[in-house]
Amino acid sequence: xxxxxxxxxxxxxxxxxxxxxxxxxxxxxxxxxxxxxxxxxxxxxxxxxxxxxxxxxxxxxxxxxxxxxxxxxxxxxxxxxxxxxxxxxxxxxxxxxxxxxxxxxxxxxxxxxxxxxxxxxxxxxxxxxx
Numbered sequence: 001x002x003x004x005x006x007x008x009x010x011x012x013x014x015x016x017x018x019x020x021x022x023x024x025x026x027x028x029x030x031x032x033x034x035x036x037x038x039x040x041x042x043x044x045x046x047x048x049x050x051x052x053x054x055x056x057x058x059x060x061x062x063x064x065x066x067x068x069x070x071x072x073x074x075x076x077x078x079x080x081x082x083x084x085x086x087x088x089x090x091x092x093x094x095x096x097x098x099x100x101x102x103x104x105x106x107x108x109x110x111x112x113x114x115x116x117x118x119x120x121x122x123x124x125x126x127x128x129x130x
Contacts, residue, residue: 034107035107035109035110038103038104038107038110039110039126042099042103042110042111042126043123043126043130045099046119046120046122046123046126047123049095049119050120050123053088053092056088056091057088060081060084060088063080063084064077064080064081067080092116093115093116095116096113096114096115096116096119099111099119100114
């Protein structure tokens with residue numbers, strides 16, 4: 001059986017289509033896998049931030065209890081609360097900004113938040129999905 005020039009060209013073209021198709025599929029699945037890993041990493045980072053926030057709120061309440069039991073006036077206690085509240089707010093804003101700035105631009109679509117409230121909403125949605 002003899003292979004004609006036309007059949008040979010068709011085989012070579014089919015071979016290169018297969019090679020490029022394989023490369024494209026491999027790259028596509030690598031990107032999909034990386035996106036899933038980034039999404040899971042974002043979930044766990046948000047989960048960790050939420051837990052740290054809970055601990056900070058708890059410590060703030062303990063501090064408030066001790067301040068009230070101590071020799072502080074009501075105005076001093078209120079000032080401590082305001083300062084602690086501002087520190088907590090600044091921490092929440094800075095942690096979210098750090099995540100947004102540190103995220104690779106190509107996976108920015110996994111960060112569907114711009115502030116603490118939106119981040120916690122995304123965390124709740126991700127918990128429902130998993």
